Each structure stands twice: as C-alpha cells, then as structure tokens.
Amino acid sequence: MTRPLGTLLGLVIGLATAAQSGHQLRFTVAGDLPPKWTRPVKLASAEDVPHELKSVIALLHARGHLEAHVDTCVERNGQTTCHVVAGPAYRWARLSGSGIPAEIATATGFREKLYSGRPITPPQVTRLLEGLLRHCEDNGHPFARVWLDSLRREDHGVHAILRLDRGPLVVFDSVVVRGTVRTNLRYLQAHIGIRPGDPYNERLITDLERRIKELPFVTPKQRPYVQFTPESTKLYLFLDARKASSINGILGVQPDEATGQVKLTGDLDLRLRNALSRGEGINLNWRSLADRTQELRVGADLPFAFRTPFGLDASLKIFRRDTSFLEVNMRGGLDYLMARGDKVQFFVQNRSNVRLGTQVIAVPGLADVRLLSYGLGLHRERFDYRFNPRRGHALDLEGSVGRKRSTTAVLASPEAAPDVHTLLYELQGKAIVHMPLARRSTVRLSTQGGWMVNDDLYRNELYRIGGLQNLRGMDESGTLASAWAVGTVEYRFLYEENANFFAFFDQGWWEDRIDHGPEDRPRSDTPIGFGVGATLETRAGLFSITYALGRQFSNPIMLRGGKVHFGFVSLF
Numbered sequence: 336m337t338r339p340l341g342t343l344l345g346l347v348i349g350l351a352t353a354a355q356s357g358h359q360l361r362f363t364v365a366g367d368l369p370p371k372w373t374r375p376v377k378l379a380s381a382e383d384v385p386h387e388l389k390s391v392i393a394l395l396h397a398r399g400h401l402e403a404h405v406d407t408c409v410e411r412n413g414q415t416t417c418h419v420v421a422g423p424a425y426r427w428a429r430l431s432g433s434g435i436p437a438e439i440a441t442a443t444g445f446r447e448k449l450y451s452g453r454p455i456t457p458p459q460v461t462r463l464l465e466g467l468l469r470h471c472e473d474n475g476h477p478f479a480r481v482w483l484d485s486l487r488r489e490d491h492g493v494h495a496i497l498r499l500d501r502g503p504l505v506v507f508d509s510v511v512v513r514g515t516v517r518t519n520l521r522y523l524q525a526h527i528g529i530r531p532g533d534p535y536n537e538r539l540i541t542d543l544e545r546r547i548k549e550l551p552f553v554t555p556k557q558r559p560y561v562q563f564t565p566e567s568t569k570l571y572l573f574l575d576a577r578k579a580s581s582i583n584g585i586l587g588v589q590p591d592e593a594t595g596q597v598k599l600t601g602d603l604d605l606r607l608r609n610a611l612s613r614g615e616g617i618n619l620n621w622r623s624l625a626d627r628t629q630e631l632r633v634g635a636d637l638p639f640a641f642r643t644p645f646g647l648d649a650s651l652k653i654f655r656r657d658t659s660f661l662e663v664n665m666r667g668g669l670d671y672l673m674a675r676g677d678k679v680q681f682f683v684q685n686r687s688n689v690r691l692g693t694q695v696i697a698v699p700g701l702a703d704v705r706l707l708s709y710g711l712g713l714h715r716e717r718f719d720y721r722f723n724p725r726r727g728h729a730l731d732l733e734g735s736v737g738r739k740r741s742t743t744a745v746l747a748s749p750e751a752a753p754d755v756h757t758l759l760y761e762l763q764g765k766a767i768v769h770m771p772l773a774r775r776s777t778v779r780l781s782t783q784g785g786w787m788v789n790d791d792l793y794r795n796e797l798y799r800i801g802g803l804q805n806l807r808g809m810d811e812s813g814t815l816a817s818a819w820a821v822g823t824v825e826y827r828f829l830y831e832e833n834a835n836f837f838a839f840f841d842q843g844w845w846e847d848r849i850d851h852g853p854e855d856r857p858r859s860d861t862p863i864g865f866g867v868g869a870t871l872e873t874r875a876g877l878f879s880i881t882y883a884l885g886r887q888f889s890n891p892i893m894l895r896g897g898k899v900h901f902g903f904v905s906l907f
Contacts (some may be wrong), residue, residue, distance in 0.1 A: 355364035358386055364421055365406075373412075383894060384408070384415050391419060393754020399424040425455040428492025435467070435499050443470050445497075451853030453491060463497075471501050475534030477563075478502035505524040505535040505843065507674035508567035516574040522614040525639040525672070526550065535561075540570075547572070549676050551610040551721055578906040579608035585803065585902040600624050600811055602803075614638050618650075624811050627657040638672055646670035647848040648680065655691075660701060660795040662688045663905045668712070684735065688795050697745045700794035700837035700849060706759060723833050723870075724769045725777045733763040742789055759789040775829045779837075783818030792817055792849045803900050806843045808864030808885025834872040839883075840865045866897075876905035 375644050388405055395403035402422030409416050432440050432449040432683040440446075442465045464481050471479035480500045487494050487814050509531050510524055526529045527546050543559050549787060554577040562569045585602035598625060608616040620632040634650035648668035655661050668682035688704040712733030720726035735825060739759045765783035783805060800819050802811035825839040839866040848857045866883035879902040885891045 340349070341380060357413075361414060361416045362382055362391070363416065363418055365421045366629055369417070381415060383411065384417075386418060391762065395419075395421055397454075397456045397458065397726045400458060401425050401455060401457070425488075425493045427453050427455055428489060428494050431494075433494045434496050437465065439470055439499065443467055447808075448534060451491070459501050465665045466500055467497075471499070472535070472537035474536070475504045475506065476501040477505055477535050477537060486896060505563070505568050507531055508569055510572065512521070512572045514556055514572075514574040515574075515654070516576045517612045518552070518609050519613045521637050521642055523550075523572075525644065526676075535568065539640075540891050545572065549716075549721075550614075552614075553576055578583050581606045581904050581906050582611060583902060583904045585900055600629055622811075627813060628655065628812065630654045636670070640884070643703045644672050646672055646683070654794070654799075658691050659698070660690050662686065662795065677715045678713075680714070680733070682710050682712060682733075682735075684708045684710065684737070692794070697743055702741045702793040702795070704793060705740045706737050706796075708735040708759065708761070710735025710761070718769065720832070723829055725775075725829055726769050728769070729767045730765070734760075734762045739789065740793070741793065742887075756793050757791050758788060761785070761787045761831050777826060779823070779825040779830065781825075782820065782824045784818070785816075787819040794849060797847065797849070799844075800843075800845060802898075803881065806841050806862060806864050806885070807839065807866060807881065807886065807900075808841065808883035808898055809843075809862060814845060814860075814862075814887075815847060817848045819843065819845035825891060831872055833877055834870050836867075836869045838865075838867045841885075860887050868900075878903050 340361045358378040358381045360378055372666075378384065378387065381847075383496070388408075388820040389422075392403050393727075394404065397618040398422045400423070402420075404420055404422075406418040406420050417665075427450040430447060432445055432447055433518040435445060445463065445467075448819075451650055456907075460483075467481045468479055475549070476570060479502050479770040482498050482595040483495045484498045485496045486492070507529055507613050510520070510527075510529060512520065512523065514697075516590060521530075527543060534715055544555065544694045547559075548553055553574045556575050557573045559570065559572045562571060572886060579602075584604075600619075602623075603619075603621045605617075606620040609615065610617065615635065615637045618626075619634065620630075622630040624630075631653045632650065632871035633652075634648075638644060638646040640647050646669075648666075648670055650664075652664040653662070653664075654664075658745040664684065664686045666682055666684045668680045672680045686704075686708070689701075690698065690701050690703055690744060712731070714728040716727075718729065737759050739757050740754050741757075742754050765781070767779065770778045770780070787798070794815055797815040797816070797817055799812040799817055800816055800821075801809035802807055804820050806814075821841055821843040823841050825837055827835045827837045829832070829835045843862045843864070844859070845862075846857050846859040847907060862885060864883050864885040868879065868881035868883075870877055870879040873879075879900075881898075881900040881902075883898045884894070884896070885898070
C-alpha cells in the first residue's frame with residue numbers, strides 16, 4: 336500500500352518553495368508513516384533531485400528507519416516521481432553500559448535510561464562512540480576501541496551491550512626539538528602543556544600547532560608528529576628561531592597653540608624576547624614630551640619560574656612633569672600561567688608622588704602622596720598573528736585597592752598640614768576585537784579606560800591620557816583625569832604580513848574629580864580623534880606614519896592642530 340510521504344517532506348519543502356518554476360519532485364512511500372503530507376517539492380532543475388533524495392533518506396534514518404532507501408524513480412514532463420521504502424522503525428529496548436567502566440560512563444554522560452524506548456539513529460550512536468573514544472584519547476589511551484556487542488532484535492526493540500577496550504596506557508617519554516630555536520626546554524614544555532611522564536592527550540596534540548604559533552620567537556618549519564614505539568612515545572617539534580625582539584622609535588611633530596612653533600616629541604621602546612633562552616620578556620620605554628616632561632619605564636617577566644606554573648613580573652616607572660612633581664612607581668607581580676598564554680596576576684604596587692622644589696608656598700592641586708596597593712589582573716590574547724592580526728581578541732583587566740597617605744605641607748606654613756590617610760580603589764582595562772572582512776581587511780574595535788575612587792585626589796596622581804597610545808589627535812599625556820574611557824573603530828587593509836593601511840575614529844570621555852574651588856564641580860569632556868595612517872615593511876624594519884585630528888570642549892577642528900607621528904620598528 337502506498338501512503339503519502341510524511342515528515343520527511345517538511346525538511347525539503349522550505350528550501351525549495353522559493354523557486355517560481357522548474358522541476359517537481361513527488362514521492363510515494365511504502366512503510367508505516369503518518370499520511371499527512373502530499374505536496375510536491377519544487378526544484379530549480381532535475382539536477383537537484385539526488386540532493387533532495389539524500390535529505391529524505393537522512394531524515395528517515397534519523398527517525399529510526401535504518402533500512403530506508405529509494406526503490407525507483409521515474410521522470411516525465413518536468414516531474415520526477417520516486418518510490419521510497421521506509422522499512423521498519425528501530426527502537427532501543429536496552430543499550431547496556433556493562434562493558435563501560437563507571438567513571439568513564441559518568442565523564443561522558445552515558446546513561447542507559449536515555450536510550451530505552453528511543454529511536455535508533457546513526458548520528459546519536461556515532462556521537463556516543465566518538466565521545467567514548469575522545470575521552471580515552473585525552474586520558475592516555477590513543478589506541479582505544481569501542482563497539483556494540485550482542486546485538487539482537489526482539490518485538491519491543493533492539494538489545495545491545497556497549498563494549499570498550501581502552502588498550503595500553505601511553506605516556507610521553509620525551510619532547511624532542513629540532514631546529515635553530517634556542518629556548519629553555521622546560522619553558523617550552525610548560526607552554527604546550529606536554530611534559531615527559533604525562534599521559535597521552537589527543538586534545539593537546541590537536542592544539543599543538545596553534546599553541547606554537549602563540550610564541551613570538553619561534554616559527555614552525557614542519558608539522559609536529561608523535562612517534563609510537565613499543566618502548567617509548569616521543570613528540571617531535573620542528574622549530575626555527577624567529578625575530579621577536581624589537582626597538583621602536585617614534586618622532587612626533589606637535590604645534591604649540593600659544594606660540595605657533597613646532598615642537599618635537601620622542602618615544603623609544605625596546606622589547607627583548609627570549610634573549611636569555613628562558614621565554615622571558617624585558618621592556619624599556621623612554622618618552623620625552625614637548626613640555627619638558629619625561630617618562631622612563633623598565634619591566635621584566637619570567638614565565639614558569641622554578642619549574643612551576645607561576646611566573647614573576649617586576650616593573651619600575653619614573654615620571655617627571657617639568658619642575659612640578661616626580662612620580663616613582665614600583666610594582667612586583669606573581670603570575671599564574673594557564674593554557675594558551677592566559678594568566679592571572681597578583682601584584683603589589685608602591686607609588687610615591689612628590690612635589691619638586693623647596694615648596695615654600697602651596698601649589699593648588701598638588702600634594703606629596705604615598706600609596707601601597709594590592710591587586711589582581713587578568714590577561715588573555717587570541718590573535719591569529721600578533722604583529723598584524725586579522726582576527727582574534729585580547730583582554731587586559733586589573734583592579735586594586737590600597738592605603739594612601741597624602742600631605743600638602745609647605746615650609747612657609749606656620750602650622751604643619753596633617754597627613755591624610757584614605758583608601759584608594761582603582762580599576763583599569765583594555766579590550767580589543769578584530770573582525771575579518773573579505774580576504775585582506777579587518778575591523779578593529781577596542782575600548783580602554785581607567786577609574787580611581789578616592790575622596791582626596793590631586794592633579795599629580797591622576798591619569799595622563801591623550802596621544803598615540805589611547806586618544807590620537809590630542810596632546811601626548813595632555814589631559815588629567817580621575818576616570819576615562821576611549822572607544823575606537825579602526826579599519827585596516829592588510830596588504831602584507833606586517834604592513835597595513837588604516838583609518839580610525841576615537842571617541843573619548845574623561846572626568847576630573849579633584850577639588851577645583853568652592854563650587855567643586857567635576858570637570859568632564861567627550862573629545863574625539865580621527866585620522867589615517869600606514870605601516871610599511873622595509874628591509875631595515877617597519878616604518879609607520881599616523882596623521883590625526885582631534886577636538887575637545889566643542890572647539891572647532893583645526894587642520895593646523897593636527898598631530899603627525901612617525902615610527903620605526905626594527906626586529907632582531
């Protein structure tokens with residue numbers, strides 16, 4: 336007896352009804368199916384018939400009709416009629432897990448009651464078997480086997496026993512590195528998560544190439560492989576050294592709005608990577624701004640110190656604002672290093688900010704400040720290529736709380752100003768997302784900012800924002816703020832591996848909550864910056880140029896106030 340096709344047409348009708356004319360596909364079905372659907376399927380042409388038939392049979396299989404197949408098809412006058420044999424619907428009477436260890440069944444989520452009375456579908460069985468194999472492969476048993484045993488069919492369903500043979504336990508004997516790279520082997524093993532004596536883990540092997548690409552100072556020359564022998568299991572890595580250390584010089588041209596004269600600013604940045612073959616990083620940054628302001632930053636980090644998953648981090652920053660004040664910031668951190676370069680950091684920070692000169696008179700807004708704070712930080716980076724990414728994201732977030740001591744005492748004052756003790760809370764962060772467009776383009780979305788909360792703030796301890804690092808088109812470190820945020824939209828055309836053209840728009844917001852007088856109103860603004868730039872790759876290194884315009888306090892945009900930044904990065 337021929338019955339109308341049923342549920343199987345529901346899948347294909349929605350895809351085919353968009354065609355206004357073409358070929359029609361009709362079905363006759365032999366089997367126990369609900370007699371609901373009799374409408375034909377409209378196709379663009381007869382060439383689409385095989386694809387639709389595959390969809391029909393797959394749907395029948397998913398409903399438990401494991402023997403479903405197409406018997407005959409007849410094409411006539413723009414219409415194809417196919418006779419489909421659905422066959423009986425198979426259901427589980429019981430799928431016994433007696434052949435699976437209890438701990439593995441629990442880890443993979445296998446439950447016998449999930450299969451009792453349910454249709455037997457190939458995708459479900461495949462997911463079950465693959466899940467069991469995957470668990471074994473990730474826990475030291477790469478040669479595991481799984482199968483259905485004692486299959487028998489009865490009136491009320493199919494009985495089967497799930498069997499698992501885990502095979503021998505496989506342990507990595509050694510990690511062998513071939514190539515020109517020179518780095519600490521224990522650091523490399525900790526980074527990829529595979530050490531001698533560890534059980535075999537297929538998940539780590541699958542992620543191996545991606546983890547290696549995250550190291551900036553190595554480049555793979557061929558794919559890694561695992562060698563299995565009866566005596567040992569060795570992982571072979573083929574890595575060559577790659578230039579990752581850099582020296583970066585930036586020259587800025589900035590007009591003085593008061594005199595109209597052009598002033599030069601400078602920025603020198605030295606970054607050493609794996610210079611001591613320990614995977615360490617050493618940074619040195621020096622900046623000289625147009626208003627006789629200088630800044631020096633020195634930092635170093637050592638990952639996986641003392642053969643542990645912890646790293647050490649230390650930094651020193653010295654900032655001098657003309658003859659007004661001097662800030663010294665010392666920081667030490669303990670990093671917990673996780674998979675794929677993620678890390679959580681606990682840090683201690685000691686910051687002192689003192690006024691310069693003899694201080695015979697009080698300067699409004701300035702004070703001597705001492706701060707000892709403790710905090711936590713989170714770092715995550717997932718770029719496809721660190722130097723010129725097209726896709727990926729990054730996140731840096733940290734918060735701290737510290738006890739602050741401040742004084743406005745001066746020598747000429749007949750009464751000594753008391754020390755003020757307060758708590759200072761601080762939150763800083765930066766997030767970046769790269770979304771690929773076409774083959775060589777990307778859109779970079781980023782946001783960054785900081786927020787400090789304290790009832791006794793002074794100008795010489797506020798954030799200094801503006802310039803190439805956060806708000807382009809503004810004076811370098813020319814704005815003081817107790818809270819700030821900048822959102823950026825940037826389009827990049829990546830025409831070479833390390834070169835790009837870009838256009839950007841920065842939208843900023845800042846607020847200054849220090850005491851400005853009797854009214855004591857917080858000052859704030861929403862400046863903007865926009866412009867274009869390019870990074871060019873030469874034999875000597877990477878040359879960059881950026882031209883930016885900006886506006887603040889609703890002032891008109893002036894072309895003569897544009898900022899031009901030149902940069903040069905040499906990799907070695």
